[in-house]
Amino acid sequence: MTTQDKPVLGEFALVVGRSPDSGANASLGIIGAASGPWRTWRGGRLEQYIRLDAMLYPNSSGGAVINSRGSILGIATSALSRVAGLAIPASDVTRVTRELLEKGYVPQGYLGIGVYPVAIPENLKSKLALQNAAGILILNVEKGGPADGAGVLLGDLLVSLNSTPIEKIEDLQSFCASGVMGKAVNARFIRAGALIEKSIVVGERPQKAR
Structure with a gap:
């Protein structure tokens, strides 16, 4: 997962998910906050903090977050913040995926x-x-x-x-x-x-x- 776009404060963000009951679903909102490296309340580190002002339905976590230009910004999650849904940056997803494919684990x-x-x-x-x-x-x-x-x-x-x-x-x-x-x-x-x-x-x- 790669993207050349950086999240822009206030731009539209489409969260795409899939439910076993309703099938594919989508939620439209905006990027409510975007900043540099951020540590989650669980101690993990993300390369960027991307807060979503969009409704995350029960099956939205794990779905793609797409901007108005069709670029994937990351993966939606409601598990890393106690106040709002976030997007795990595409760069983090790419890095972790590469390490899992190459080594079978994420080196620390x-x-x-x-x-x-x-x-x-x-x-x-x-x-x-x-x-x-x-x-x-x-x-x-x-x-x-x-x-x-x-x-x-x-x-x-x-x-x-x-x-x-x-x-x-x-x-x-x-x-x-x-x-x-x-x-x-x-x-x-x-x-x-x-x-x-x-x-x-x-x-x-x-x-x-x-």
Whole structure:
């Protein structure tokens, strides 16, 4: 599924579905919002946020979303937002489909750490000039994993990856899903009250760990 068109705020959007009772059906609305990368309430990441101001009937989810020029913008879903129907962008659908066909699964970035979010004390934030309200504490480092190879230790507090603040587990998941697999990333930790930096090559999560 590919398209050259970008969603335009306010343009018509046709949602096409199929019901076992009525057969093919369609719902016409507009693109109510369109912006850049977005993380769902379940922690997944989409390349674009495309909100549909159109009625999604029970069998509309999984149907194509088509603009006024006949281009497919994505696939309709009511499962990823608690406030409105969305379109999963065509680029995301194409990427996932390609990975499933090539590998049989969707590869995920992997650092080989077990973590837990914790607040950073105000005095430590001031001392280190940090903007983070929290970081994620390293509770486990998998032997032979990317973090282990980079020298990450139990008790380190991860605060950023490539200058992206990491305050909760969803931040880490989102970062690892952002196309960094196989790349070296700059990780900043608090260790013994001081900031340190480590270069970690993001690996692919082993299938047994999925």
